[in-house]
Amino acid sequence: MTTQPTTHIRWVVLVEGPSDREALATVARRLGRDLPGEGVEIVSIGGAHAIGRFLLDLPHDVQTAGLCDAGEVGAFGRALERAGTGPAATRDDLERLGFYVCEPDLESELISALGAADVEAVLGENGDLGSFRTFQKQPQWQGRPVEAQLRRFFGSSAGKIKYGRLLAEAVDLQRVPRPLAALLARVR
Numbered sequence: 001m002t003t004q005p006t007t008h009i010r011w012v013v014l015v016e017g018p019s020d021r022e023a024l025a026t027v028a029r030r031l032g033r034d035l036p037g038e039g040v041e042i043v044s045i046g047g048a049h050a051i052g053r054f055l056l057d058l059p060h061d062v063q064t065a066g067l068c069d070a071g072e073v074g075a076f077g078r079a080l081e082r083a084g085t086g087p088a089a090t091r092d093d094l095e096r097l098g099f100y101v102c103e104p105d106l107e108s109e110l111i112s113a114l115g116a117a118d119v120e121a122v123l124g125e126n127g128d129l130g131s132f133r134t135f136q137k138q139p140q141w142q143g144r145p146v147e148a149q150l151r152r153f154f155g156s157s158a159g160k161i162k163y164g165r166l167l168a169e170a171v172d173l174q175r176v177p178r179p180l181a182a183l184l185a186r187v188r
Contacts, residue, residue, distance in 0.1 A: 010039035011187045014054055014066035014099075018044045019164030020106050024067065026168035027180050040187050048072035052079035065098035065186050067179055069105040098186045100179035107154045108147070109177035110167040116146040122170050128159065 015021050021044040028035050035042065045054050048068055058064060064085070068076045076099055077088035088094050091101045102109045111119050123129040135141060135153050154160050171177075 007037055007039050009041050009059075009062055011041070011063050011065060012054075012058055013040060013042045013183065013187060014045050014051060014064060015042060016045060016048050016068060016072065017160075019160045020044065020067055021164075022161055023106055023110065023164040023168040024180060024183070026165050027171070027173075027176055028184055030169070030173060031176075031184065033184065035187075038187075048075040051076055052082060055079055055083040055085070063098070063187075065100075065183055067100050067102060067106065067183060068094070070101055070103050071105075073101055095182070098183070100183045100186075102177070102179045105151070105155075106164070106177070106179070107160075107167070108151050109179060110164075110171060111147050111150050113171050113175045113177050114167060116150060118170060119150050119167065120146075122163070122166050126159075126162075126166060 013024065015024060021042045024042055025035065043054065045051055051066075051068075055064065066076070070091075073091055073094060076094060077090070080086065080088040080094070080097055080099070085097055086093070088097055088099070094101060114122075120129060120132070123132050132150070132153050136146075136149055141149050141152065154163050
């Protein structure tokens with residue numbers, strides 16, 4: 001019996017959740033990257049406040065990078081400082097350390113890159129446009145910008161992981177959100 005050679009992990013990319021992991025892996029694949037083959041592992045940490053535990057458990061010969069939502073800059077920064085990675089009080093500090101910030105989150109970055117009409121087309125292709133239209137009729141969401149409605153719809157629906165992948169599949173590779181593109185360039 002032959003076994004496949006194991007690629008040494010060179011980079012661990014820490015992301016807040018599984019939808020972020022799916023989106024990043026999908027964009028990387030579409031760009032012709034084989035992250036596992038390159039020694040890059042994407043780890044969903046289960047929320048921004050779990051980052052400290054993951055940083056402390058990493059082997060010393062592994063480099064780290066990651067993505068976080070704008071609202072989690074403080075949590076990521078404090079954890080990176082406690083782990084001895086360096087000062088990380090600001091978004092610029094985080095990016096110097098390889099951690100890129102999504103404004104306000106990755107779903108919004110993808111919605112912006114695609115445009116509302118194309119996001120609605122993805123919903124339609126996957127049988128969820130009717131559910132989104134029902135969501136839009138809720139009094140608290142009527143009259144709000146469609147981008148805000150889409151962001152909330154993805155944030156509250158069970159399809160968040162599915163749509164992280166589907167939106168990443170639909171985005172024009174010339175319009176990949178900056179945090180994703182910068183992160184993938186960092187771990188090259």
